[in-house]
Amino acid sequence: xxxxxxxxxxxxxxxxxxxxxxxxxxxxxxxxxxxxxxxxxxxxxxxxxxxxxxxxxxxxxxxxxxxxxxxxxxxxxxxxxxxxxxxxxxxxxxxxxxxxxxxxxxxxxxxxxxxxxxxxxxxxxxxxxxxxxxxxxxxxxxxxxxxxxxxxxxxxxxxxxxxxxxxxxxxxxxxxxxxxxxxxxxxxxxxxxxxxxxxxxxxxxxxxxxxxxxxxxxxxxxxxxxxxxxxxxxxxxxxxxxxxxxxxxxxxxxxxxxxxxxxxxxxxxxxxxxxxxxxxxxxxxxxxxxxxxxxxxxxxxxxxxxxxxxxxxxxxxxxx
Numbered sequence: 001x002x003x004x005x006x007x008x009x010x011x012x013x014x015x016x017x018x019x020x021x022x023x024x025x026x027x028x029x030x031x032x033x034x035x036x037x038x039x040x041x042x043x044x045x046x047x048x049x050x051x052x053x054x055x056x057x058x059x060x061x062x063x064x065x066x067x068x069x070x071x072x073x074x075x076x077x078x079x080x081x082x083x084x085x086x087x088x089x090x091x092x093x094x095x096x097x098x099x100x101x102x103x104x105x106x107x108x109x110x111x112x113x114x115x116x117x118x119x120x121x122x123x124x125x126x127x128x129x130x131x132x133x134x135x136x137x138x139x140x141x142x143x144x145x146x147x148x149x150x151x152x153x154x155x156x157x158x159x160x161x162x163x164x165x166x167x168x169x170x171x172x173x174x175x176x177x178x179x180x181x182x183x184x185x186x187x188x189x190x191x192x193x194x195x196x197x198x199x200x201x202x203x204x205x206x207x208x209x210x211x212x213x214x215x216x217x218x219x220x221x222x223x224x225x226x227x228x229x230x231x232x233x234x235x236x237x238x239x240x241x242x243x244x245x246x247x248x249x250x251x252x253x254x255x256x257x258x259x260x261x262x263x264x265x266x267x268x269x270x271x272x273x274x275x276x277x278x279x280x281x282x283x284x285x286x287x288x289x290x291x292x293x294x295x296x297x298x299x300x301x302x303x304x305x306x307x308x309x310x311x312x313x314x315x316x317x318x319x320x
Contacts, residue, residue, distance in 0.1 A: 035200025134159025
């Protein structure tokens with residue numbers, strides 16, 4: 001996968017932005033970055049698109065700003081010259097795709113049927129936009145099409161919202177989703193950037209789905225761990241289960257057989273995607289992680305510890 005698209009996959013949601021006035025570009029970009037989505041697809045539906053991209057990329061050079069609704073090679077040049085790092089199109093135009101590929105510009109054309117996918121494959125693409133997503137059959141249609149095209153990844157857009165974003169992103173053939181519910185035109189026009197920032201953060205939290213999975217208690221040996229877990233079982237009915245390195249009481253309490261990470265123990269925070277959560281917490285919240293604590297399963301990051309302790313507890317992310 002292209003490096004830019006790989007970064008987009010770690011962000012998870014691409015805000016689809018329509019700007020009528022370029023003066024809104026910089027404060028909107030600020031709201032998106034602060035809210036946890038340093039990414040935007042600025043659509044070429046308005047005359048302000050080129051200047052909006054230019055203002056965003058100059059003010060926030062670390063932000064992944066792309067151009068959407070690109071229909072011609074002239075628009076590709078205009079967008080890239082303004083600073084766009086990727087191109088998105090509503091349909092699959094071989095001329096536009098080939099032009100982007102010849103200039104090493106990441107391009108994601110729209111498809112909604114198998115014939116489109118085969119054309120995209122013939123052109124050398126492995127990531128396509130599924131558009132309009134909900135109107136074209138939604139997640140069920142993507143799953144049906146993904147079955148014979150095992151190497152194709154999708155970026156669905158159209159009808160994606162806070163209610164269905166997690167369903168879409170739960171399918172591993174989807175790298176990210178485009179959506180506009182956090183950047184509605186009326187909010188932009190009214191200059192309600194604080195509300196946009198709040199909606200953006202809410203979208204990120206919904207996508208990541210953070211929750212408390214369990215608390216780990218450091219014990220000196222296996223006998224103590226069995227006793228601790230047994231007490232929780234006796235009091236609350238949290239069934240005791242002995243493992244290799246710990247004894248669980250239900251799913252809520254983990255008694256370690258030896259003193260593990262954290263002066264008091266550890267806390268596990270569950271998330272829908274450890275990779276996206278790690279990216280968000282590093283780039284937006286400034287968190288640092290212990291890289292050699294990372295656990296992978298079938299190539300997917302499933303757990304990793306933070307460098308810092310909170311209240312004497314080590315904290316780690318774990319895949320739900």
